[in-house]
Amino acid sequence: MDILKINGSGAERRTLAELDDLLGEDHGFVWVDIPVCDAEAVRVLTEVFGFHPLAVKDCTERNRVPKMHAYADHVFVVLHAPEPGDRGHVHYLEIDQFIGRNYLVTVHGPNNPAVSAEAAERETRAVGERLSNGRLLPATPADLSHAIVAALIRNQEEYVEHVTADVWRLEQQVTGGDVADPEAFLTALFRARHGLLTVRTMAALSQALYTHLAALPGLPAASRVSVDDTADRFTRVRRITDGQREYLQGVIGFYQSLLTLRSTMVGQTQNERVRELTEASYAQNEEVKKISAWAAIFFAPSLVAAVYGMNFEHMPELGWLLGYPFSLALMAAAGIALYWAFKRRGWL
Incomplete structure (x- = not known):
């Protein structure tokens, strides 16, 4: 796990052995990033x-x-980011985040084994790079959490952009x-819709969590501003996704109309062919x-x-x-007689 001590002068990497002392200091705060929640990580989360x-x-x-769960001295939040998989799977x-007064603990996963560690740690790695080059210097754990969630929201927006390119x-x-x-085209259409629905669900549920978090009593005014901003960003992702989903539904409806029209035209052609065959069969029957x-x-x-040509001996007509x-x-x-009978029946 990665441990950073963050204060007004920047971020400094520390060791697990120093964690207890770091939490007791009254200046700055600690960021603990846990890539995999193994037995050692469980011990730190429980005992430390x-x-x-x-x-x-x-x-x-x-x-x-x-x-999201609000405890007496910290808030626990679980969020999700999308990652494209094989055959349209998302x-x-x-x-997971534990946001306290002087610490932020981030825990990744567990994730599908098909997901790379690079993808799983994308948000925290991006924020860590900003800390290391001085482009980000959060004053509180809530500020750092806001930066990480903002990176997660950007990834959601990038995924929507990726799906939108497919929709176009x-x-x-x-x-x-x-x-x-x-068949392949319909599969691609419904895979795109599945991706948009997935991100829409992520954003909508996350927006509801941060709206609830903003309403918690005792939340500092500065933190409330960042929480409201996060909720607004999730709302924006949801609305963008809704718009693209409606656009895609229009494409699906247009294609379905084309398929219906083509099916109708094929049916009409088949009916015309059947009519022609029926007429030909009728004419053949008449002949x-x-x-x-x-x-x-x-x-x-x-x-x-034939009868009179037999010339039998006892034929009286001979x-x-x-x-x-x-x-x-x-x-x-x-x-x-036969001509009259057939004429009457319409055969001649």
Whole structure:
């Protein structure tokens, strides 16, 4: 863990063995930054600082939502910063703070193993660099906490800027008709919305915590100013995120309208094709009817001719004078009868 003694002349790095003496000094204050809350860190938080067991437990476990507890001599705050992960996942980078009269203790994590230590310590490292080069000289632990939270808010804003760039790119794709893979495009849209919702939730919950903190009795006037400023900054992040989320929802709605229109047009084309096939099938059936009708009409005379062409010995019509005219008349009558029947049914 890193231990800094901060006073009017700057920041000086100290050791863990000096921590008890540093806390007893009446000038300046101490900043203890704990990258990982291991057994040694738990001992320091419990025995050296005497923090509440539940607060220490919160430092060893992941907290899904920001929280704040006000104790008699210090305030415990849990905040989150976003970190992009694989396939649109957003990691919650947790930073816990114990803000006392003459000390500030910051505890990182625990975080997802996929998150690098550099990303997890981004805010405190940036503030530490400002302390080391003299660009920041906080007068109180509350001032230092304000600087760290301001860095966290800037990271939230940068994440929103990153997602906004994706939103604009997606909007250009959909308006330009450059969507080759609709499934991948929809996935990108909903990943962007997920990122905006995540940061919006972080900012809204954090803003509520600092609004409540500003209303606590006994808060010094100087600290109240910084707390109000922090709450306003979280409110700004929430509003920016809401605006970008509404813009993205417009892109999603536009793309959904395009998909609906395309689906309707495809349906109309399919219906037209089905109609054409139905008409062709109907016309084909009509032709089959005609062919079948004429085949039946010509089959009847053939049947009569086939019977009389057998020349059996005991066929009485063979010796009949009117046999030939009768057979012709029978053929004609059968054909006419079938023609009339098919004509009546509309086959001819």
